[in-house]
Amino acid sequence: MPPSKPSTRDTILDAAETVVARDGSGRLTIDAVAAEAAVSKGGVLYHFPNKVALLQGxxxxxxxxxxxxxxxxxxxxxxxxxxxxxxxxxxxxxxxxxxxxxxxxxxxxxxxxxxxxxxxxxxxxxxxxxxxxxxxxxxxxxxxxxxxxxxxxxxxxxxxxxxxxxxxxxxxxxxxxxxxxxx
Incomplete structure (x- = not known):
């Protein structure tokens, strides 16, 4: 059985971790995470309505x-x-x-x-x-x-x-x- 695909939420969190690890917390933005996750900004905002919610996640x-x-x-x-x-x-x-x-x-x-x-x-x-x-x-x-x-x-x-x-x-x-x- 092939491994399951990560949820969109996990993909977004993975992308956020990548952004902060690579660029630092000052560059963590919804736009940067959307680009890294290859999802729309609206997709990020659906799961995390703002940067604080993303950090909480x-x-x-x-x-x-x-x-x-x-x-x-x-x-x-x-x-x-x-x-x-x-x-x-x-x-x-x-x-x-x-x-x-x-x-x-x-x-x-x-x-x-x-x-x-x-x-x-x-x-x-x-x-x-x-x-x-x-x-x-x-x-x-x-x-x-x-x-x-x-x-x-x-x-x-x-x-x-x-x-x-x-x-x-x-x-x-x-x-x-x-x-x-x-x-």
């Missing part, structure tokens, strides 16, 4: 993807006996640069519309709280989750206080500490 989809990745980590942890937190860390660290450019664009857009990140804040807060509470040491887990967030944000914002050659050893140490919580 991008945030919602990103949170759904992260939720799916965390759920997959939990399933793998149960199947393999690995600590859930370690697998979540692994998956979050392995998110691609394309995701990072979209994350940066959404972060930039949130300066103008801070409410755009409310769903992300709520989702990550409740998910990380749940993950921490399911460990033998919830406080240590929260510290590690904060460290992961800080590392990801530092890289995302281009802070260069951590040399590139130290990123992997830091990630490895965080993964090791996440495993230690369970022992």
């Amino acid at each position: 991008m945030v919602t989809r990103m949170m759904a993807e992260i939720g799916d990745e965390i759920a997959a980590s939990e399933v793998r942890a149960k199947a393999t006996g690995e600590p859930v937190l370690a697998l979540v860390f692994q998956d979050m660290f392995n998110r691609t640069d394309a995701h990072d450019s979209v994350s940066m664009a959404l972060l930039a857009a949130s300066a103008e519309h801070p409410e755009l990140l409310d769903p992300a804040r709520q989702f990550l807060s409740s998910t990380f709280q749940r993950l921490a509470e399911e460990t033998p040491d919830p406080i240590a887990a929260q510290i590690l989750l904060l460290a992961m967030d800080g590392l990801k944000l530092s890289v995302l914002l281009g802070f260069n206080h951590i040399p590139d050659h130290q990123l992997q050893p830091i990630r490895d140490r965080l993964l090791s500490k996440a495993r230690e919580i369970y022992s």
Whole structure:
């Protein structure tokens, strides 16, 4: 059976991600997305009546993807006996640069519309709280989750206080500490 064709909504969101990854959030316009998606401007506006709605759609989809990745980590942890937190860390660290450019664009857009990140804040807060509470040491887990967030944000914002050659050893140490919580 051939793979199913993405919905027009997903095609539009893919195009929006491409525009922000390639050109930056300042160049995200309905016209640019329509051109990239090869749909009419009216087609974009049917699904997303304005740029803010488009950005909200991008945030919602990103949170759904992260939720799916965390759920997959939990399933793998149960199947393999690995600590859930370690697998979540692994998956979050392995998110691609394309995701990072979209994350940066959404972060930039949130300066103008801070409410755009409310769903992300709520989702990550409740998910990380749940993950921490399911460990033998919830406080240590929260510290590690904060460290992961800080590392990801530092890289995302281009802070260069951590040399590139130290990123992997830091990630490895965080993964090791996440495993230690369970022992």
